[in-house]
Amino acid sequence: MRVSENEHGRGDGGIVVIGAGPVGAVAAMYLAPRYGPVTVLERRADPRSGGGRRGRSITVMLSARGWRVLRELGLEEAVRAICLPIHGRCAHLPDGSSHVTPYSRDRQPIWSVERDRLNRLLLDAAEATDGVRIDFGARVHEVDPDGPAVLLEDGAGRRRIACRRVLGCDGAHSVARAALVARGARANVRRLDLAHQEICAPGGWLDPSTMHYWPTGDALFAAFPLPSGEFAGSLFMRHDGPAPSYATVEGGRDLLRVFRAHFPEPAAAVPDIAEQLATKDAATITTVSCDRWIHGDALALLGDACHAMPPFMGHGMNCGFEDVRTLVDRLESTGDWASALVAYEKSRIEDAEAISYLSFEHYHTMANPPQDERAHTATRLRGRLYDLFPDRFVPRYESCAFTEEGYASVLRDDRRLDDLVDALLSRYGAEIVSASDTGLHAAVSGAAGTANLGESRCS
Structure with missing residues (x-):
């Protein structure tokens, strides 16, 4: 019209x-x-x-x-x-292990x-x-x-x-x-108390079909593949506050020391990392x-x-x-x-x-992998639910990236799923994660009905 x-x-x-x-x-x-x-x-x-x-x-x-x-x-x-195309993100954890999370369960890329x-x-x-x-x-x-x-x-x-x-x-x-x-x-x-510094990284040391990140809780380094074969890196740290933060480093030498301590693998892979850290400004993030x-x-x-x-x-x-x-x-x-x-x-x-x-x-999820046993258990239970009920429970990143469902609806569904996971763990304990498919089906039906979650597709 x-x-x-x-x-x-x-x-x-x-x-x-x-x-x-x-x-x-x-x-x-x-x-x-x-x-x-x-x-x-x-x-x-x-x-x-x-x-x-x-x-x-x-x-x-x-x-x-x-x-x-x-x-x-x-x-x-x-x-x-x-x-x-990028098919998932790979977490390079402080203990030396790594874990790839696909962006979607059917391997669609962003x-x-x-x-x-x-x-x-x-x-x-x-x-x-x-x-x-x-x-x-x-x-x-x-x-x-x-x-x-x-x-x-x-x-x-x-x-x-x-x-x-x-x-x-x-x-x-x-x-x-x-x-x-x-x-x-x-x-x-609002300026977030989080700043970032761009780092250009060479290709050849990482899978170019995956986004890579190194979480430490206090800081995060992420590397995004480029069509050129190189990677666009970003160092994220607090702008102010206790170390490590940009406010606590005095010049490129101190920042290089912090970077090497937290991110030894990227530090070794980027030949001019000292120069980049010393000459590139840290940008703030405004919301x-x-x-x-x-x-x-x-x-x-x-x-x-x-x-x-x-x-x-x-x-x-x-x-x-x-x-x-x-x-x-x-x-x-x-x-x-x-x-x-x-x-x-x-x-x-x-x-x-x-x-x-x-x-x-x-960002909080990526920078702070689950630390306590309950958080690990909750993450594993979510994975079971995604696999067992693929149409009913959809990871929130997948909903945001591969559908046009309203973001507010995605958030509401994700919170309902959090409630369901909490209800299952409270009622059955960690053993529910290893329950049979039939047992988990029955548990979900009971918990969802009690919590009034059964009618909504969760994300």
Whole structure:
């Protein structure tokens, strides 16, 4: 359904998208063919000219939600050609053992792609879309959602541009979100006490079909395979607090000592590890939550502007792409911008909060393998339940990555499964893990019925 504009009294600047990252480019490609001209304003230089600054990570992950959007835009084949399939994650534990966890039980992969390479491809595709114009070096200083209009500064100086709509795809430090906060929205912008440092690692020492990580509880090193055969590494440590943390190391030599002590295998495999640790800055991780994403029929936030999340589930970009598709779906179903924006906000806020929570929990799970016997037993029991009831119990990572089930629903189901596991262990003890299939079936039926868990598919 085409939305009627009926924009008497508004400027003729069409739709303005702030931010030319992946979410902004995707938004422009969806909207221009349906709702008229789209101008994308990007404060940085064009990354295709070598003038842009690389973002906070080398790689991003694509899963089912992202692939649906790329498929609808006709870009799936082109993007797939620059991606690498990754089938699971391998934990290299402090005791020298290792353990591989498939991302899905049927060995479906997620896909790793270099952020800059994907962004350049999306920018090319956006500029090839009728009605899309991208202006680089255009810094937006203020958004007036009542106009609507934007105040920007570029090579021609400062000026105010009237438009019909403003979509804020401008990241964790969003100017568009600031306009909502000025009008009463509540936003929580928080720097996690966790920083990361990017480390380039050679190929040849790790399985390139798997993501690898070394957990220590206090710190984590992760290595993501790249299509080049190399690995994009990330060192995660506390920003402040007791050692080991970035606040307790004084210069690259101390950091090298800490790295070698915690991660001897990666330290031996990266020949220039001392130089990289000494010269590369540690980046902070910023999270964002916001209780309002829209203003009337004129302004909407998408992606990190309204839900910047920890990167550990690999869903920030996928969630942002899903924002765009959801917004367009609501526009087509309601035929009215005001109604569509209300429906968009209502459908997305709970899911965004859920995947943000799941992302942080995923880091905690990876960095802190089960230590006590009950935690080990609970993990083994979950595995039995996944195997014995494959349609009823689905690992939460699998649900997030390979389905389009709402993130909030995934979180609710995962909590129900936690309750069920606790109920089984409390009633039967650790012996339930080695029970026969028939015995476990009966135990689950009894515990689920008692706890009112039997009607819901758990994740």
